[in-house]
Amino acid sequence: MYKFSLILGKISAVLLSLVGKKGGSFPGKLALKYSPDILKKFNYPKITILVTGTNGKTSITNMLSYIFEKAGYDVASNLGGDNIINGIVTLCIKNSDLNFNIQKEIFVIEIDELTLAKNLKDIGATCVVINNLFVDQLDRIGQEDYIVKRIKEALKDYKKDVIFCADDPWANSIKCEDGSFKTLNFGIDYTNFEQDDKKIENEVCQNCGNILDYENVYYDHMGRYHCNNCNFSNEKIDYKVQSVQEDSFILNGNKYYYSIPVKYHLYNTLCAITVAKEHNIKDDDINAITKNFTLGKGRMENVKVGDKKVLVNMVKNLTGANETIDFISKKEGKTSILFVLNDYIADGKDIAWIYDCEFEKIKNLKNIITTGKRPYELALRFKYGNFKNDINIIPTEDINVAVAELLKNDGNLYALSSYTGMNDLRKALRG
Amino acid sequence: MEINILWLYHNLLNANADIGNINTLKYRCEKRNIKLNIYKYVINDDIPDIPMDIVYTGSSNDKKLFIALEDLRKNEEKIKDVIQKSKLFFIQGDGAILFGKNIYRDEKIIYTGLGIIEKDFEKNDEKPYSTIMKISERNIEIVGFKNNRYKIKSSDNFLGKITKKDVILFDGYMDKNVIYSGIAGPILPRNPEFSDYLIKSVLEKKYNEKIEISNLNDTIEYMAKDELIREIS
Numbered sequence: 001m002y003k004f005s006l007i008l009g010k011i012s013a014v015l016l017s018l019v020g021k022k023g024g025s026f027p028g029k030l031a032l033k034y035s036p037d038i039l040k041k042f043n044y045p046k047i048t049i050l051v052t053g054t055n056g057k058t059s060i061t062n063m064l065s066y067i068f069e070k071a072g073y074d075v076a077s078n079l080g081g082d083n084i085i086n087g088i089v090t091l092c093i094k095n096s097d098l099n100f101n102i103q104k105e106i107f108v109i110e111i112d113e114l115t116l117a118k119n120l121k122d123i124g125a126t127c128v129v130i131n132n133l134f135v136d137q138l139d140r141i142g143q144e145d146y147i148v149k150r151i152k153e154a155l156k157d158y159k160k161d162v163i164f165c166a167d168d169p170w171a172n173s174i175k176c177e178d179g180s181f182k183t184l185n186f187g188i189d190y191t192n193f194e195q196d197d198k199k200i201e202n203e204v205c206q207n208c209g210n211i212l213d214y215e216n217v218y219y220d221h222m223g224r225y226h227c228n229n230c231n232f233s234n235e236k237i238d239y240k241v242q243s244v245q246e247d248s249f250i251l252n253g254n255k256y257y258y259s260i261p262v263k264y265h266l267y268n269t270l271c272a273i274t275v276a277k278e279h280n281i282k283d284d285d286i287n288a289i290t291k292n293f294t295l296g297k298g299r300m301e302n303v304k305v306g307d308k309k310v311l312v313n314m315v316k317n318l319t320g321a322n323e324t325i326d327f328i329s330k331k332e333g334k335t336s337i338l339f340v341l342n343d344y345i346a347d348g349k350d351i352a353w354i355y356d357c358e359f360e361k362i363k364n365l366k367n368i369i370t371t372g373k374r375p376y377e378l379a380l381r382f383k384y385g386n387f388k389n390d391i392n393i394i395p396t397e398d399i400n401v402a403v404a405e406l407l408k409n410d411g412n413l414y415a416l417s418s419y420t421g422m423n424d425l426r427k428a429l430r431g
Numbered sequence: 432m433e434i435n436i437l438w439l440y441h442n443l444l445n446a447n448a449d450i451g452n453i454n455t456l457k458y459r460c461e462k463r464n465i466k467l468n469i470y471k472y473v474i475n476d477d478i479p480d481i482p483m484d485i486v487y488t489g490s491s492n493d494k495k496l497f498i499a500l501e502d503l504r505k506n507e508e509k510i511k512d513v514i515q516k517s518k519l520f521f522i523q524g525d526g527a528i529l530f531g532k533n534i535y536r537d538e539k540i541i542y543t544g545l546g547i548i549e550k551d552f553e554k555n556d557e558k559p560y561s562t563i564m565k566i567s568e569r570n571i572e573i574v575g576f577k578n579n580r581y582k583i584k585s586s587d588n589f590l591g592k593i594t595k596k597d598v599i600l601f602d603g604y605m606d607k608n609v610i611y612s613g614i615a616g617p618i619l620p621r622n623p624e625f626s627d628y629l630i631k632s633v634l635e636k637k638y639n640e641k642i643e644i645s646n647l648n649d650t651i652e653y654m655a656k657d658e659l660i661r662e663i664s
Contacts, residue, residue: 138447139559144492145494204492209497349560350578355451373658375658376657377621377655377658395651
């Protein structure tokens, strides 16, 4: 049955490409219908890297894929971000022969956190990469930090490498109790690194349940922390950033470039570099990619519409939203924002997090245009916000009307969208 | 007129963006020239020596709930006192288990709460879902997202009824000055009738007279409510 499923998947992939469809995850979905555990049948490349985390997976996966290609490797990757099981099986189907041998030197796979937790045992991974773990999709994941428990459980029988961010106390709590997998971490050890002005007084130590003490807060729960009860901390960092400039940083004594001057992108780049270095990639090949890396497609994408410039960004959860808000708040001048808010399953049904977003940080916010599936809920968030100045709030169900409203304004223009709204937003901006 | 609100564990039991509710109450009070004074309580904190009209708390994961429970045990007398003297103790989500009687898991009592909600709680295996709840004996509907890992063991003194796939379920608890709902997070913004019901009932109990509050323009509120009702339908 496995071979039948593989062949069926391959045929569907070919047919879809003949009609000009990339296929996304349909071939995988079809194969899984007949062989739900088909992942375990594949013979994976000697280097199979799984990239997970709440934010940054697609950027890191793309960066790594290009870095390995630059270094001369034959790489396959789900660059488009199809990161749940259907997408991953599709990737395997497209890159294997009829005997389930993946015909590539390196596999770099972006994988959703819950999908990793459920399927790690069936994938021949040689390196699991955890960029960060934040509160996301509570309706799907349950308790805020439940994903930590699920990933730890999945790693129990895993015997290769795990690379994670030390500055994230959830990711940093991933430990190998019995020495069966090797762990390595990355983080910031630079006292002048830009800090958040908020205090964190409610972060629970994943080891002992005490409240963590923070010396510095970088963003969300990332920072320099210590547990006064069990000494859990991020003092020991393997790949350590020692200083940061606007377009580069010093990592373990060497200079590396990153392309967007926002903290989360620095961490994404740092993560990719750590993985690349652990796979013996030269610095020149790394910097050739990271210096000008851009994901486009709605990830800090500059879009020109007539004589106006709009910065487009995907905002999928509270952390992503607040980092984008932090970036926007640093720009001088009148600001207008369009926000597409959907609550499909892929976005997360529970969109309460919008009330925790720090929009009030944007002092020059003049106009907010809300659209998508929940424009009025989003409008309420602004109506009931604590803004010092009056804001013009325009809710509309029509994305084209929303774009037209945004473009009426001068100054800084931003278009934000939840995951499923991005294609429609980009289409509307391009007219 | 003014209302004092004590927000218990505002930074610990806040997994569901409860700030939306506080901001809604503030806005809707200020539009009626009612002063809303917000006092935020954290672990080991002092409680200001003024009468609190509303005590409010939300929810979080089990680790944080039990950190809060430890603090409640240490400060039981003063916290119980301020709650029992308030006009309204409003709880959403799993924070309620801290104030219930016994908390059961697999038929065993794992913790005992403060007993302000005179009910036992047990694990709830339901997945989160959007819902419409009709509050009993009042012509008020609450539309929101039900997300609670624990539920009350009996259905006496329930707050309202939910119809889920032709089955009637009971949500929450309402008795004396306590209102608890398993519908978590910012429900007040899109449920203006419920927001005003809370404000009005607190003022009437505080000032011991019938209070009329002016209508506000709630067009956006009702459209937000309709968005979710369409989703549920």
